Amino acid sequence: MVAVRAMTRVIETASEGETERAGEEISSALPHGAVVFLYGDLGAGKTAFVRGMARGLGADPEDVSSPTFTIVQEYSGARARLHHVDLYRLAPPEIEDLGLDDLIDGQDLVAIEWADRWPGRPRGALEVRIDSLGEDRRRIQVTGPA
Ligand code: ADP
Ligand code: MG
Numbered sequence: 001m002v003a004v005r006a007m008t009r010v011i012e013t014a015s016e017g018e019t020e021r022a023g024e025e026i027s028s029a030l031p032h033g034a035v036v037f038l039y040g041d042l043g044a045g046k047t048a049f050v051r052g053m054a055r056g057l058g059a060d061p062e063d064v065s066s067p068t069f070t071i072v073q074e075y076s077g078a079r080a081r082l083h084h085v086d087l088y089r090l091a092p093p094e095i096e097d098l099g100l101d102d103l104i105d106g107q108d109l110v111a112i113e114w115a116d117r118w119p120g121r122p123r124g125a126l127e128v129r130i131d132s133l134g135e136d137r138r139r140i141q142v143t144g145p146a
Helices: 016-027 046-056 092-096 100-104
Strands: 008-013 035-039 072-076 081-086 109-113 126-132 138-143
Touching: 008 016, 016 046, 016 126, 016 138, 035 046, 046 081, 046 109, 046 126, 081 100, 100 109
Parallel strands: 035 109, 035 126, 081 109
Antiparallel strands: 008 138, 072 081, 126 138
């Protein structure tokens, strides 16, 4: 994993599009090989944030969804390749079998939803926590590695 510069930001959004733009903006600050862990309840907006990241990297944002059967998706953009992982349906032993350590040691960007389900997750990732403030409002807290 390529270390991300330490940073702390709090962004409040009022629509899915604004959350996408937050992801787009953050992606432009990330070096190749950076890893983003996303936390937050179902419907918080994690996938929306990753969709913005994909757009920021020059990939097609329409490819970004929460797939039922695919655990890892890959988007190729002009600027970089992004691997999008959703751990929601997996138990820790299954997560250990995914080979995420190899994935995050590569040159590509990696975004992992429900990263808290991966007990052995390494340090050094950018952490994005999204909380609902009611209706369409969300608070997005972005924290670089301590
Ligand atoms: P998650 O991946 O965290 O489960 P999604 O990104 O798939 O969440 O879905 C977020 C849902 O919340 C979408 O239906 C979206 O339209 C809705 N939504 C409403 N307001 C916002 C907002 N400010 N940011 C992101 N999503 C929002
Ligand atoms: Mg999702």
